[in-house]
Amino acid sequence: MAVIELEKVRREFPDGTVAVRDIDLRIEDGEFVILVGPSGCGKSTLLRMIIGLEDVTSGTVRIDGEDMTDRQPRDRNLAMVFQDYALYPHLTVRENMEFPLRLAKREQGEINRAVDEAVAMLEIEELLDRKPAQLSGGQRQRVAMGRAMVRQPNAFLLDEPLSNLDAKLRVQMRLEISRLQDRLGVTTVYVTHDQTEAMTLGDRVAVMRKGTIQQIGTPRDLYLRPGNLFVAGFVGSPAMNFFPARVRDGRVELPMLSYDLPAGLRELGDMLEQRDVIAGIRPEHFAWIGAAGARDADVGVDDSDEAVRFRARIDVLEWLGSELYAHFHVTRGDRSGRERTSLHDVADELAEIGVRAPEEQLTVARIDPASEVTEGKEADIWLDTGRVHFFDADTGENLALTRSEPAATG
Ligand SMILES: Nc1ncnc2c1ncn2[C@@H]1O[C@H](COP(=O)(O)OP(=O)(O)OP(=O)(O)O)[C@@H](O)[C@H]1O
Numbered sequence: 001m002a003v004i005e006l007e008k009v010r011r012e013f014p015d016g017t018v019a020v021r022d023i024d025l026r027i028e029d030g031e032f033v034i035l036v037g038p039s040g041c042g043k044s045t046l047l048r049m050i051i052g053l054e055d056v057t058s059g060t061v062r063i064d065g066e067d068m069t070d071r072q073p074r075d076r077n078l079a080m081v082f083q084d085y086a087l088y089p090h091l092t093v094r095e096n097m098e099f100p101l102r103l104a105k106r107e108q109g110e111i112n113r114a115v116d117e118a119v120a121m122l123e124i125e126e127l128l129d130r131k132p133a134q135l136s137g138g139q140r141q142r143v144a145m146g147r148a149m150v151r152q153p154n155a156f157l158l159d160e161p162l163s164n165l166d167a168k169l170r171v172q173m174r175l176e177i178s179r180l181q182d183r184l185g186v187t188t189v190y191v192t193h194d195q196t197e198a199m200t201l202g203d204r205v206a207v208m209r210k211g212t213i214q215q216i217g218t219p220r221d222l223y224l225r226p227g228n229l230f231v232a233g234f235v236g237s238p239a240m241n242f243f244p245a246r247v248r249d250g251r252v253e254l255p256m257l258s259y260d261l262p263a264g265l266r267e268l269g270d271m272l273e274q275r276d277v278i279a280g281i282r283p284e285h286f287a288w289i290g291a292a293g294a295r296d297a298d299v300g301v302d303d304s305d306e307a308v309r310f311r312a313r314i315d316v317l318e319w320l321g322s323e324l325y326a327h328f329h330v331t332r333g334d335r336s337g338r339e340r341t342s343l344h345d346v347a348d349e350l351a352e353i354g355v356r357a358p359e360e361q362l363t364v365a366r367i368d369p370a371s372e373v374t375e376g377k378e379a380d381i382w383l384d385t386g387r388v389h390f391f392d393a394d395t396g397e398n399l400a401l402t403r404s405e406p407a408a409t410g
């Protein structure tokens, strides 16, 4: 088992593309770390540099304290599982699993023991004599894991191992990988662009963008305290809603309502007033939604100053059984008219993964399935104002986190 340390690791391709920009990352022994981010952000390149399949332009890769930057993959004793599993089609399952050990010239007794152990753990006894073409996607995935396990590597490196599976199987295999990692306790780095996979699997999640790590933390940390607009938009499904906002004289002005800055944020008031601000609201922080005209008491919202109400027309209701999503329009407009290069940059990237830009009009709220609302009709919507995030419109930074103490609310 291994501690993996990356120090200012950079990968620049001959054509000038910088795929990984001076990344620092320390992965503890036995830890399960996820690299997540949109397509092209450098996840696979970083993983390949750890295992030694990709040259490191500058920086250092250390495994258990030893400099491995220029060492061959075989010297690192790490095992990689690829998206397409890369099983040998002409070999049986058993032969595929034996392969890395034969290559390492281990003796037959040892090979048998290692394979039998992995086979038992993965419950694939009945598949041993089949060829990969005779296996389902999930079974191939298991065999690929088995082939990685038999070597007793110091770490597993997995590059989107579940992306070829259908949704249901993906959920099942996700649980299996999680259990397996728990049992083996082997350091694991797992690449995915699926934020649900990232949030459910990892001890820590590194959100990547354009060859950098934007934020690394526990799933809970990333969700409750996103460091910037990109992380806030990337983590969570449906994604956070963004609105242009302004803070004046202790009041927050959003396109659909204004309210007093909540107690927990008052000390930030001056700082917020001096900036263009983007407000971020998660769908579940629209606390409740009811038929227009309902009184607060009718819908169980107390009149604490943390919840305020506005009215909007519900365009679309999406009912998923346990959850109900209401989509409504809020006319936003762009208050400042200033050029916001960095922000538009982020907005474009987020748009690619389905996040709506701050100027867009549609908003999504997750509401109580028992709410009495009708498509095409107006409804009262409560906003839990204690949960609103504020981002700097120029830098995208989460302004509540620039204080010495992290924000108490999410
Ligand atoms: N051999 C290469 N030469 C030049 N550019 C490359 C090469 N390989 C990758 N890149 C570029 O490096 C960047 C990072 O690629 P990488 O494969 O690491 O992304 P990724 O995050 O794994 O994306 P995906 O989710 O699509 O797999 C991309 O812009 C890609 O086009």
Ligand SMILES: [Mg+2]
Pocket: 043, 044, 045
């Ligand atoms: Mg990739």
